[in-house]
Amino acid sequence: MRYMMAYDMMETVRNTNQWLGASALSLASYPAFAGLPNPALSWMAAWGEVTERSFQRMIAKPDWGIHTVTCADGKDHVVEINTVVERAFGDLIHFHVSGREEQPRRVLLVAPMSGHYATLLRSTVKSLIENCEVYITDWHNARDIAVSEGKFDVEDYTAYLVDFMRALGPDIHVVAVCQPVPLTLAATAYLAEQDPKAQPNSLTLIGGPVDPDASPTDVTDFGHRVTMGQLEQTMIQRVGFKYKGVGRKVYPGLLQLSSFMSMNMDRHSKAFADQIGRVAQGEASDHDPHNRFYDEYLAVMDMTAEFYLSTVERIFKNREIARNEFVVNGHKVDIGKITDVAVKTVEGAKDDISAPGQCVAALDLCTGLDESKKASHLEPDAGHYGIFAGRSWRNNIRPLVIDFMNANSRTKVAAE
Template sequence: MRYMATYDLMESLRNANQWLGASALSMASYPMFSMVPNPALQWMAAWGEVTERSFQRMTAKPDWGIRTFTHEDGRDHLVNIETVVSRAFGDLIHFNVAGREEQARKVLLVAPMSGHYATLLRSTVKSLMVNCEVYVTDWHNARDIPVSEGKFDIEDYTLYLVDFMKALGPDINVIAVCQPAPLTLAATAYLAELDPEAQPRTLTLIGGPIDPDATPTDVTDFGRRVTMGQLEETMIQRVGFSHKGVGRQVYPGLLQLASFVSMNAERHAKAFTDQILRVSQGDASDHDAHNRFYDEYLAVMDMPAEFYLSTVERIFKGLEIAQNRFVVDGHPVDLGKITDVAVKTVEGGKDDISAPGQCVAALDLCTGLPDSMKASYLEPEAGHYGIFAGRSWRNNIRPLVLDFIDANAGRKKGARKAAPKPANRNVAANG
């Protein structure tokens, strides 16, 4: 029962703020008050509307919102989200475009388990659907997973990725975004040694902490300052009775959200102040830019405690991936065993979470891979989110990633290129 009261207290505070917003909106919108054109009432109603929506979104899983797709044939096709593999802690889903021929490119988009739902990659999915068959790892909220399902740490996460890759076959092209980059690299090496026929065709790592010490950030500094005992005492709580996962130890999404907001507190405060002003003036809409962003940003999920703690201890503190010492289910994973999978890294020049240098370290760890099958790209003006969503992704990074996939599409497993070139450090693909 330890920390269960704390978990319920956080939920009570969230619920109370949602109720305060709803009450303020209802009271200030009372029809009789329209006879008194007081700006204070308009502001109060606007504050209530923004507050209620914000705190309500924190417990709702966003919808993918991808229902139709206009193909090159000029027709609108329905998009069906199908579950390919169903597991307790996450599913493998497929965005099947009805009535369209199967695309040659098969892409597995590995979503992060870092507090947000996989829907954070909605715009990434939509951009890849244009000419790819897109599969996504859809991780579940830990508070909804019964304790009877057991633990889930970074080794379990890696084995989930191994199973997903096996299910999709060797022609899959894997793109890992942020947090899962080191574990996806490990999963690929695991397959390279134990099941080479199931290896993916290509592996693209976007803004991931392969070597957190390569370029220190506030995130890595925090990991160094805080002991594991402090983290477990202050961050881990037990799910309350109102959820299926009652009693499960988790790192609550609300705590993670507080960390996210604190990193740019002034920017978020200004965004909400401006939104309240727009609502009071009648200039806001249900799906304006503010609501589109914050409906997703504020929707958070709990992480299994063992996953959160093992990530900090083994990836950030222990540097097990960076030093090629990672072990999965008793089996030492050797990144040098990757010899047939083309690997590309993508970094953002203004990324303050996984700074430039952390992700590209993967190329040096792949000692068994010829330089001709390595590539990297740095988007100078992109921040952390910009390298997988927004203008930088659409205009610059996505075309380069697809070029890299196409350049390695015809390569047969086990067949190396005759004359390896130096590692291609800032281009899209290797010839």
């Protein structure tokens, strides 16, 4: 019960701050105050506007915001988001471009379950949807999943990926970003043994911890310093009474967000102070750079306790993927069984989350794969987010990934 009280206390603090922001904005906006030449009222209204928006975003799932795409015919086509596979902990969705012929290049994006929604890959989707049929894993917020749905850990996550790949068929290219990289590699190896005909054409692994010890970071060091007992006692709570998943053990999104913010508190504090100043001076807008970034950054989701704890213990501490000893539903997965799926790794030279060396370790594990089907790329001057979003991705990495897909397609695709 104390864990539920702690969860509800965090939600109460968030709700209170949202209310304070709304109250400050409303009070400072009274028409009766319009005749008072006091800049304090403008600053009070600005503080209220920024505060209300920030704390409200913490419980809101961002919209994809992908409404149209300009195709090769020069016309804008409407984008429809359709659910292909619906499951309790996550769906497989498809971005269908109306009025366009189905593209031969079909891509499955495996989004991370690491505190943020799959919409974190919005720009990645936008860059691929122009000439690809894009599918993505859309993971659900654990607080909204009833306890009766059971557990969800790294083995369940891997099993979901296996099911999604089977549903899409073999003529797909899989791109995994960040946290799910090692589990996507395991899912592909599982298919190589259990259902070879369902294997994808290619597998692109972007900035993920296949071998966390290959190049230690603060993230991996934290995993080694803290015991599993300490993690469970300090990070795990039960969902409070407000949500459908009441009683489910989770790693709360609000607790994750506090950890994210604390790592760069000075930068975040300055960003919000500057935004308040811009709002007070009438220089801000609903979709300015600050709001575009923080609307996504502040939107956090709860992870199931089993998934979080098993990730730390099995991927980081025990290095089961790195040592090729990962087990799914009682079956020991052998990554060396991957022989037909081309594998490419992408790393950022300045990635301080999954440092260079952690992801490329996947190629050494693919002992049964011919060297001609292996590729790697190290993007200079790119950080963690830069390797799947932003200029480095658009200008340098995306073209290489597309070329890799084309070169390893069973169905011939016209080059760009």
